[in-house]
Amino acid sequence: KQEVTQIPAALSVPEGENLVLNCSFTDSAIYNLQWFRQDPGKGLTSLLLIQSSQREQTSGRLNASLDKSSGRSTLYIAASQPGDSATYLCAVSAGETSGSRLTFGEGTQLTVNP
Amino acid sequence: GAVVSQHPSWVICKSGTSVKIECRSLDFQATTMFWYRQFPKQSLMLMATSNEGSKATYEQGVEKDKFLINHASLTLSTLTVTSAHPEDSSFYICSARRGWNLLYEQYFGPGTRLTVT
Numbered sequence: 224k225q226e227v228t229q230i231p232a233a234l235s236v237p238e239g240e241n242l243v244l245n246c247s248f249t250d251s252a253i254y255n256l257q258w259f260r261q262d263p264g265k266g267l268t269s270l271l272l273i274q275s276s277q278r279e280q281t282s283g284r285l286n287a288s289l290d291k292s293s294g295r296s297t298l299y300i301a302a303s304q305p306g307d308s309a310t311y312l313c314a315v316s317a318g319e320t321s322g323s324r325l326t327f328g329e330g331t332q333l334t335v336n337p
Numbered sequence: 338g339a340v341v342s343q344h345p346s347w348v349i350c351k352s353g354t355s356v357k358i359e360c361r362s363l364d365f366q367a368t369t370m371f372w373y374r375q376f377p378k379q380s381l382m383l384m385a386t387s388n389e390g391s392k393a394t395y396e397q398g399v400e401k402d403k404f405l406i407n408h409a410s411l412t413l414s415t416l417t418v419t420s421a422h423p424e425d426s427s428f429y430i431c432s433a434r435r436g437w438n439l440l441y442e443q444y445f446g447p448g449t450r451l452t453v454t
Binding site: 255257259264265266267268269272312314316324325326327328329330 | 343371379380381382383386428430432442443444445446447448450
């Protein structure tokens with residue numbers, strides 16, 4: 224059974240700081256890995272999708288890396304801003320050929336202080 | 338592109354009644370839709386996977402007779418919570434995958450908050 228773990232559970236940083244969120248998964252047989260952002264009481268916003276054959280993806284101040292063999296991914300946020308405050312979820316896609324499924328981590332709650 | 342909507346965004350119902358939640362893919366055809374639930378301070382848990390025109394596949398521990406899923410078209414899936422109880426109060430989120438390719442990402446709806454009184 225796939226298990227996804229995110230560390231730390233919560234993080235508070237001053238504005239402008241660079242930060243790294245960690246995600247690990249137990250079964251390396253994945254199709255892809257996604258990072259999402261969730262604001263309180265809201266749905267999910269997809270940030271980055273990394274296919275299993277890729278090593279990293281970048282979007283603006285965000286960079287996500289994937290090391291499938293070791294079951295790890297990191298989300299790097301550069302020059303953090305108060306608007307980045309949210310819960311960040313990591314999810315891996317895996318499963319049978321008849322249908323894949325996403326398994327989510329518990330999330331990292333990020334607070335960026337002005 | 339790839340927008341998924343849910344209706345209603347929130348609903349309050351009395352214990353024992355049924356409530357239906359709709360999930361629509363607005364600008365693409367979704368061969369597969371997924372339903373998740375999220376309790377406060379917890380992550381998303383997959384409830385079921387539905388492929389258009391066939392019966393949904395439920396995750397272990399999810400009562401299929403209580404959570405009825407219908408995926409009648411390529412743009413609409415519905416989740417009906419039957420005989421709702423206060424413990425069913427949760428945030429329900431759907432997602433849709435564009436095609437059969439397992440590499441395609443899932444696009445998520447904004448969620449529906451259900452409160453059972």
